[in-house]
Amino acid sequence: MVAEKTIIENIDGKKFKIEIIEPESLLQASFTHYLHNHKNGVSKFYKETAVDFVKEILEKENSKNKVTIKVAEEALQYLIFNYKNTIPFPAPEKPTFKFIDLFAGI
Structure with a gap:
C-alpha cells in the first residue's frame, strides 16, 4: 500500500510538478x-508497532468488537509460527555472503 501525492512547487517563477x-x-x-x-534481539525494536499493525488489521476485519492489545499480541504470536507459508518473498534457506555484497548498496 502506497500513498501518492502531487505537489506543485513554484521555484524562481517556474512551476514544477512533484509526485x-x-x-x-x-x-x-x-x-x-x-x-x-x-x-533474535532485534525484534524488540519492532514489537510495539507490529502489535499495532495486527490490531489495526483485526479491527478492520471485525469492526463490531473492540480489539485489545492482548488479543493483537496473541494473534501476532500465532503469526510468528505460521507466516512462512504465506510470505511472498521468503528468505533463502542457506543465505550466502560474499565480500562484494558489502558494496551492493553503493
Missing part, C-alpha cells in the same frame, strides 16, 4: 521486520 510516493504506514514494515527477526 511523491510513500508508504501509507510504516506499521507494515515494522510488522515484517518483527516476523523476520523474532528469534
